[in-house]
Amino acid sequence: MLRKNRLFTPGPTPLLPAAQAAMASFSAHHRTADFRALFTRVLAELKEFIGTQNDVIVTVSSGTGAMEASVSNLTSPGDKVLVLSAGKFGERWTGITKAFKCNVDVLSVPYGETFSLDDIRARLTPDVRAVFVQATESSTGTRHDVEGIAKIVRANSDGTLLIVDAITGLGTTHLDVDRWGVDVIIGGSQKALMIPPGLAYCAVSDRAWQRMETTSSPRFYFDLRKERKAAAKGEAAYTPATSLFAALGAALDFIRQAGNGNLANGRAVLVDNAELCAEMTRAGVRALGLKLFSASPAAALTTIDSPQGLDSGQIVKEFRESFDAVVANGQGEMKGRIFRIAHIGYYDYLDTIGILGALEQVLARCTGTPVEYGAAVRAAQEVYARASSGKRQLVEA
């Protein structure tokens, strides 16, 4: 049977066709009025997409580049910082803050769990210069309580900055950045924005911009103040990835359109979409007798325990070989023990039903035991029917 290559990975995510077309045809030079107009528009619209009044900076880098930028711009060697770590990306905060010689306190919980707010409160002292956390830990499919964490951080001291890696979280979970007092929020192009990897973006609070005036960690390429200055003239400090900006412009157009002319609504549509796909998937997974891995499941992705005695790599391989569907293995210590199906960005009903149908086949093959075909799909359909009949009643009311 023919097999279409389809990504069900938590980044890169399926590409938006309009963005692919925009990217393929774009060739403007970056020091021209045309590109300045695009660049300025994209930066302004990213503010609407994030839902912030803070200035947004785009870096030509992976999300990790923007994570490094937040450390190198906002800390000095020896600064006391608190890292909240619940998986591979929490560990990445530890790695970066240590590389930049911070005095790092790590509050760590096991993979698949989230933090107790009391534990965070207990670790926070007024001398903590910054707190680093994920909104969604992609390695485990876990959503953290950013609102609750922000409340504690803001109550701690005005000198404690809160930096949130929302690379997977933006567009898959509700984040009220300014009201909650998040100082830096970080996103990536290859996630809910539905374009390829290569761009990261962050919104930076006034408090954080002020901090940069006094910090001494070395930085050059990721010097956010330099980018802010250049952006005021409609430019990037260094050569920007022009075609990705064209793709981003098209993606933001799509999101605005999905939100009936409003980007914030469009972001809410994306979040609702991920939530419905995730709810359908969780119901389907449970119907097959499989166990969800995360204690606080994110809408961005569903993380599933591999059945007893079965390496999840086998499941990932079977998805790829039989259907050319790419799902993710566990990362770090969870490799072989879990697998992950993503719902970030451009997924719809047929995708969700299709991947659950594939899961039924994969499971039957990998375990060698019969699976009740249609069981996962049926459970997902019941979720969909309830959700969409609710919507219909709302529209008719």
Next chain:
Amino acid sequence: MLRKNRLFTPGPTPLLPAAQAAMASFSAHHRTADFRALFTRVLAELKEFIGTQNDVIVTVSSGTGAMEASVSNLTSPGDKVLVLSAGKFGERWTGITKAFKCNVDVLSVPYGETFSLDDIRARLTPDVRAVFVQATESSTGTRHDVEGIAKIVRANSDGTLLIVDAITGLGTTHLDVDRWGVDVIIGGSQKALMIPPGLAYCAVSDRAWQRMETTSSPRFYFDLRKERKAAAKGEAAYTPATSLFAALGAALDFIRQAGNGNLANGRAVLVDNAELCAEMTRAGVRALGLKLFSASPAAALTTIDSPQGLDSGQIVKEFRESFDAVVANGQGEMKGRIFRIAHIGYYDYLDTIGILGALEQVLARCTGTPVEYGAAVRAAQEVYARASSGKRQLVEA
């Protein structure tokens, strides 16, 4: 929920991404060595794809253009011809042959049925100059027995040409053109070739080329001899649709690759794929208590009776509005009474499971009666599991 626009129509069919990319980037002038090389290659490869030694002509037209070409090139006014008509496209043969003033005998069977070979035999007399038929009648999803019909025509007289509209049939059903003695076989770009509409192609037998020397129907744009002459120099007689040729080149590359380096094998892969998608769909449809419309169902598409009292237009509308999935209504006299789900070309397992899952929702909404969610998908999965375990055993043996 987000909705991706997806075609489940019997042409146009889903586009092959590699063909889209080739088309988007192509801009060569048609009177250049580069284009001549592409044009010559595509014509040669279409022979392999069709499975014929006969010369292939590509016309810049819809499939109907090539149907007209076969009439205008191969008949003279007053010629006695037999049209086998079992639906809207059979009626099109009648319309064209009458427009070109043939003496038309129409053997017609009701929509959804196919011909009795005895009836055809009874109508054939040695003075019949040509027989026109569809391999697959797209309006009803019916496969005709081209092999059986060809046997009768060949036994009738060497002066009786057999012209087969295989626009939907090529790449969805087995056709041994040369061995069966088909004189003209016609295909279209927007079908199993997985590229947009705009090109038609036909393979023409020596017998048919000879006939053209004596026929007198008026033709200019569709003069096949002129195209054959130009093709010998690597060119089209008139300006060809260059970007579609680029797409066609990429599609043929894909089909060859799917056939492990062999285009005939690639065609067989497409036929098997359509057959498995169709078998899955038929099983799913039956599991929902729906009735198949055709007495001789084609692999190209599945045609389904609308439930009693329900206009199939409602079903088509619900597919589009809820899922942006485009399925086809009936045509001609069957409008409102049947709907059609296509399997031509670029469909895979996830597409098939997805559209059946959508059908379950659509049916529940349109009939207002409960549907056993997962029932269609389960039946389709059982077909898939049987078929793929068979393949596995074959590979292991």
